[in-house]
Structures are given as C-alpha cells and as structure tokens.
Amino acid sequence: MKIFSASQIQDADKSTIQKQQISSEELMERAATKLFEWIHARLRGTRVTLKLFCGIGNNGGDGLVLARLLHEHGYTIQVYVVNFSEKRSKDFLLNLERLKSAKLWPDFLNNESELPPISPDDIVIDAIFGIGLNRAPNTWVGNLIMHINNSRAFVLSVDIPSGLPTDKCPWNPDYAIRASYVLTFQVPKLVFFLPETGVFVNQWELLDIGLDPEYLQTTETEFELIGRPEVLPLYRPRLKFSHKGNYGHAIIVGGSYGKIGAVQLASDACLSSGSGLVTAFVPLCGYQAIQTALPEVMVLTDGGEKIISKISFPFEPTVVGIGMGIGVDKITANAFGALLKSMEKPMVIDADGLNILAKHPKMLKDIPELSVLTPHPKELERLVGNWSDDFEKLSKVKAFSTHYNVVVVIKGAHTITVYKDKGFVNTTGNPGMATAGSGDVLTGMITGLMAQGYTSLHAAIFGVYLHGLAGDIGVSEMGYEALKASTIISNIGNAFMELLRQPEAEPQEEN
Ligand SMILES: NC(=O)C1=CN([C@@H]2O[C@H](COP(=O)(O)OP(=O)(O)OC[C@H]3O[C@@H](n4cnc5c(N)ncnc54)[C@H](O)[C@@H]3O)[C@@H](O)[C@H]2O)[C@@H](O)CC1
Ligand SMILES: Nc1ncnc2c1ncn2[C@@H]1O[C@H](COP(=O)(O)OP(=O)(O)O)[C@@H](O)[C@H]1O
Numbered sequence: 111m112k113i114f115s116a117s118q119i120q121d122a123d124k125s126t127i128q129k130q131q132i133s134s135e136e137l138m139e140r141a142a143t144k145l146f147e148w149i150h151a152r153l154r155g156t157r158v159t160l161k162l163f164c165g166i167g168n169n170g171g172d173g174l175v176l177a178r179l180l181h182e183h184g185y186t187i188q189v190y191v192v193n194f195s196e197k198r199s200k201d202f203l204l205n206l207e208r209l210k211s212a213k214l215w216p217d218f219l220n221n222e223s224e225l226p227p228i229s230p231d232d233i234v235i236d237a238i239f240g241i242g243l244n245r246a247p248n249t250w251v252g253n254l255i256m257h258i259n260n261s262r263a264f265v266l267s268v269d270i271p272s273g274l275p276t277d278k279c280p281w282n283p284d285y286a287i288r289a290s291y292v293l294t295f296q297v298p299k300l301v302f303f304l305p306e307t308g309v310f311v312n313q314w315e316l317l318d319i320g321l322d323p324e325y326l327q328t329t330e331t332e333f334e335l336i337g338r339p340e341v342l343p344l345y346r347p348r349l350k351f352s353h354k355g356n357y358g359h360a361i362i363v364g365g366s367y368g369k370i371g372a373v374q375l376a377s378d379a380c381l382s383s384g385s386g387l388v389t390a391f392v393p394l395c396g397y398q399a400i401q402t403a404l405p406e407v408m409v410l411t412d413g414g415e416k417i418i419s420k421i422s423f424p425f426e427p428t429v430v431g432i433g434m435g436i437g438v439d440k441i442t443a444n445a446f447g448a449l450l451k452s453m454e455k456p457m458v459i460d461a462d463g464l465n466i467l468a469k470h471p472k473m474l475k476d477i478p479e480l481s482v483l484t485p486h487p488k489e490l491e492r493l494v495g496n497w498s499d500d501f502e503k504l505s506k507v508k509a510f511s512t513h514y515n516v517v518v519v520i521k522g523a524h525t526i527t528v529y530k531d532k533g534f535v536n537t538t539g540n541p542g543m544a545t546a547g548s549g550d551v552l553t554g555m556i557t558g559l560m561a562q563g564y565t566s567l568h569a570a571i572f573g574v575y576l577h578g579l580a581g582d583i584g585v586s587e588m589g590y591e592a593l594k595a596s597t598i599i600s601n602i603g604n605a606f607m608e609l610l611r612q613p614e615a616e617p618q619e620e621n
C-alpha cells in the first residue's frame with residue numbers, strides 16, 4: 111500500500127473534488143460520516159461523554175460534522191473549538207453554522223481559557239490539527255494537548271494525532287497528542303511507523319473516503335507499506351520436477367570463539383527458508399558445534415582456531431551471507447576485505463561485517479552491487495554517521511543506497527528496506543523479537559531467499575516480512591518474553607503457510 115506525503119494527499123483531495131464533481135464540504139461530510147459510523151458501530155448508544163476538541167481548519171471541520179451526527183443519534187457530547195487562529199476554513203465555518211442550527215453551542219477556547227475538565231471515563235475526539243499542521247502549536251494549545259495526554263481518557267484522533275506533522279518529527283514532542291487510536295483517511299502516514307513518531311500512535315485504522323482511485327494508483331510514492339498483498343506476488347513457487355540444485359548453494363560466513371551460535375542460527379534459518387544447500391564457513395573452533403547441531407548443513411573451516419583469517423571456497427556459491435559473530439579483528443577484517451574484492455554476485459552483510467566496513471570505509475566501494483546490508487540502528491550509525499531525527503536518517507540511507515547501489519535494511523519495530531529513493535515499510539514483527547540472535551535469523555533468511563533466485567530487493571522485502579510473521583506466530587504461542595531466535599526459525603514454515611493460506615470462502619447464505 112502506498113504511503114503518500116501530505117501534499118500528495120491534498121492533491122488527491124483536489125482531484126477527487128474535481129473528478130467526482132463534489133464540493134469540499136461534501137467530501138468533509140463523507141469523511142466525518144465514516145468516522146461516525148466507525149464510532150457508532152462500537153459504542154451503540156453507550157452512555158459515555160464524548161469530548162470533541164476541534165481546531166479551525168478542515169480537521170476541526172471534520173470534528174464539527176462528527177459532533178452533529180453524534181448529537182443526532184443521542185450521544186452525550188461536549189464540543190470545544192480550539193480557537194488558535196482567526197483564519198477559519200470555509201467548511202469549518204459552514205459546519206459551525208450547522209451545529210448552531212442544531213442548537214449545539216461549542217465552548218470556544220483561547221489562550222485565556224481554563225483547561226476544560228476531562229475524566230478518565232470520557233472519550234476524547236482529537237480534531238485540533240490534521241495534515242495541515244505546518245508549524246509548532248503555540249504554548250496554550252500545547253498545554254491543552256498535554257492536558258489531554260495527562261487525562262487518561264481514551265483519545266481517538268481524526269486523521270493524525272494533533273501536533274504530529276505528516277512528513278517530519280514534531281517541533282516539541284510534548285505538544286503532540288498521544289492517540290489511543292487514530293482513524294486516518296484513505297492512506298497510512300509515514301510518521302505512524304518511525305521510532306520517534308510512531309510512539310504517538312498506539313493503534314491506527316484506515317477509513318476509505320473514496321478519494322480518486324486514479325490519482326492514488328498512478329502517483330508514485332517514496333514509501334510503501336508492506337503487508338500480505340504486497341508480499342504474496344513476490345513468492346516463487348517450487349516446481350514439481352525441481353531438485354536441490356535449482357534452489358542454490360548459500361554460504362554463511364561468520365563466527366568466532368564464543369560466537370559460533372550466530373552462524374548456527376543463520377545457517378538454520380537459511381535452510382529453513384528454502385535454500386537448496388547450505389554451507390557454514392567458520393573458524394576451526396566452530397566445526398564440531400555446527401556439524402552436531404545441524405546435520406543438513408555442511409561446514410568449511412579456515413586455518414584459524416578462534417577467528418576467521420582467510421576466506422576461500424572450493425566451489426562458487428550462489429550467495430554469501432556474512433558477518434554474524436565474525437568479530438572485527440584486523441586479520442578477519444583483511445580476509446573480509448579480500449572476499450569483497452573477489453566477489454561479484456550480491457552478498458548479504460550483517461553485524462560485524464558492517465562494523466568492519468564502518469572501520470574501513472575504503473572497503474565500501476568493493477561491496478558487490480545489489481548486496482543487502484542489514485544494520486540495526488547502532489550499526490547503521492557507524493556506517494552512515496549520526497542523524498538529527500528519523501527523517502534525516504532516511505535521507506542518509508537513501509543517499510548511501512544510491513551511492514553504493516546496495517539495498518539497506520534498517521532493522522527496528524517497523525523495519526524499512528531502502529533501495530535508492532524508495533523505502534518499503536514492514537508491518538509484521540513484535541517486541542518479543544528484541545532478543546539475541548533474531549537479526550542473525552533474518553540474515554540467514556534473506557540469504558536463503560537469494561540462493562533460490564529472489565532478487566536482492568525482493569529477498570529483503572520478503573525476508574523481513576516473513577521473519578516478522580514467524581515471530582508473530584511464535585509470540586501467539588508463548589508470549590513476548592519467552593520468544594527466542596530459534597523460535598523464529600521453527601516458525602518459518604508456519605509463516606510460509608500463513609502467507610500462502612487461501613482466504614476462507616465466504617459462507618453461502620441459505621435460501
Ligand atoms: N481537503 C479535503 O477535502 C478534506 C480534508 N479533510 C480534513 O482536513 C484536514 C486538513 O485540513 P486543513 O488543511 O484545513 O488543515 P488542518 O485542519 O490540519 O490545520 C488547520 C489550519 O491551521 C493552520 N496551522 C497549521 N499549523 C498551525 C499551528 N501550529 N498553529 C496555528 N495554525 C496552524 C494551517 O494553515 C491550517 O490551515 C485533514 O487532516 C482532514 O482531517 C477531510 O475532511 C477530508 C477531505
Ligand atoms: N520491537 C520490535 N518489533 C518488531 N521487530 C523487532 C523489534 N525489536 C527487534 N525486532 C527485530 O528483531 C531483529 C533484531 O536484530 P538485531 O538487533 O540485529 O539482533 P541480533 O544482533 O541479536 O541478531 C530485527 O530484524 C528487528 O527488526
């Protein structure tokens with residue numbers, strides 16, 4: 111699903127109004143009716159007080175229409191107009207008049223007003239700012255936002271939490287609503303998924319308000335949200351008459367004394383993702399452990415007892431996944447650098463492989479084109495330097511990816527796979543996966559997919575999604591705390607099956 115910028119959404123609104131020959135006021139009515147239907151379907155007339163905080167733009171206009179509809183259906187409501195500017199929008203004014211005609215008189219709040227009482231049992235509807243927010247809220251509006259946040263009431267935000275801009279981080283994080291739930295119009299917003307801004311959104315849901323489908327389909331976006339519909343077409347089915355030679359031979363290179371488990375996890379994950387053959391390449395001390403733990407995996411060693419000192423293969427691998435537990439010793443770094451120079455096919459580089467690159471930036475130019483790099487935030491910072499906020503991080507990664515022609519997987523709660531100017535935001539995974547070795551599993555999975563012929567970009571997007579899904583299935587059986595990296599591996603098969611599951615047929619109505 112595409113993630114549009116604020117200005118693109120505004121263009122989609124305009125295009126809708128023009129093509130569907132409706133007025134902006136009708137579009138507002140349509141949007142607010144969707145809000146009302148969502149709320150009414152859940153509350154079904156429950157006796158609860160809804161406190162609607164409405165700004166003076168179109169987001170506030172949505173709030174006013176919603177207030178009218180709630181009132182018509184007998185709900186107890188209190189409407190506050192957050193009067194932060196004299197420049198009220200046309201549709202806000204129109205709906206203010208309609209509200210007054212329905213004998214509903216809002217309280218007008220300004221910088222001299224007392225903060226209105228909010229009980230933890232109230233439901234707050236937050237319609238102060240929408241995607242039109244373009245500067246920091248002033249102090250009294252910020253204080254009102256903090257008051258709402260401190261109220262412990264359930265806060266339902268219209269379109270976007272007020273105070274959170276659509277395409278940047280908030281000027282002041284205290285001055286942004288922390289929404290219990292966001293009902294967002296038509297398309298998801300990027301800020302819902304970034305570590306610094308996603309904290310303002312506990313849960314979100316799309317409301318389809320019928321924006322111009324042609325505009326939505328034909329407009330290119332910088333980011334895309336990756337769910338089942340996007341991943342399913344990437345799947346490469348296994349053929350009836352195929353044999354293991356058709357699915358590639360992956361080599362997982364890594365490990366050092368005390369860190370052989372990382373290679374074991376990655377090799378296991380690589381095999382469990384469908385690689386035809388998997389060989390682990392480890393220092394001598396890892397030989398027995400891997401041979402014992404993974405009978406299906408072959409093992410190569412170099413001469414070094416505790417660390418890798420020279421990397422060479424007696425055959426040409428389909429793909430190499432490298433770096434987990436390998437250490438950053440100078441000898442290992444030299445061996446790694448020599449391998450980069452000799453390789454032409456795309457590789458997967460993780461963990462200490464990335465740390466070696468950060469320590470020896472001259473090696474960067476030797477990374478084979480279209481390789482996949484899988485940094486966690488700290489490794490990323492070592493690689494691209496620090497950033498002032500999540501948006502700067504994204505632009506740095508885009509520049510890095512373009513410069514070296516590599517795919518960068520920014521790992522996190524919503525892992526973002528970046529290739530050149532485009533970012534793919536993952537939707538699977540959970541905090542149970544914040545555990546030792548889960549990154550090694552991801553590297554193994556991406557390597558395993560590339561071995562089978564998935565392109566680098568597809569392997570990264572598909573692997574990240576499947577890894578998160580395997581984690582979600584694992585957590586559904588044992589909870590967050592007990593999930594281990596090996597649990598993710600044992601659920602890779604379930605994740606494939608869940609992905610490929612046929613949707614259940616709609617029950618037939620009996621005549
Ligand atoms: N355009 C359309 O046809 C539709 C718009 N919709 C709603 O309209 C919203 C966008 O509305 P608007 O563009 O009116 O903007 P907002 O309602 O988000 O913002 C209010 C106005 O305040 C001004 N402003 C921005 N930041 C400010 C600040 N910190 N302090 C004081 N004033 C500030 C802006 O210039 C803006 O015009 C969407 O989020 C959505 O809720 C929906 O009704 C669907 C249809
Ligand atoms: N809160 C979270 N929600 C979803 N996924 C997470 C979360 N925390 C970590 N993960 C995932 O777990 C993996 C952790 O990788 P990494 O930090 O490299 O672990 P390790 O180095 O121990 O292998 C990444 O794929 C990341 O996206």
Ligand SMILES: [K+]
Nearest residue numbers: 236239270272
């Ligand atoms: K809002």
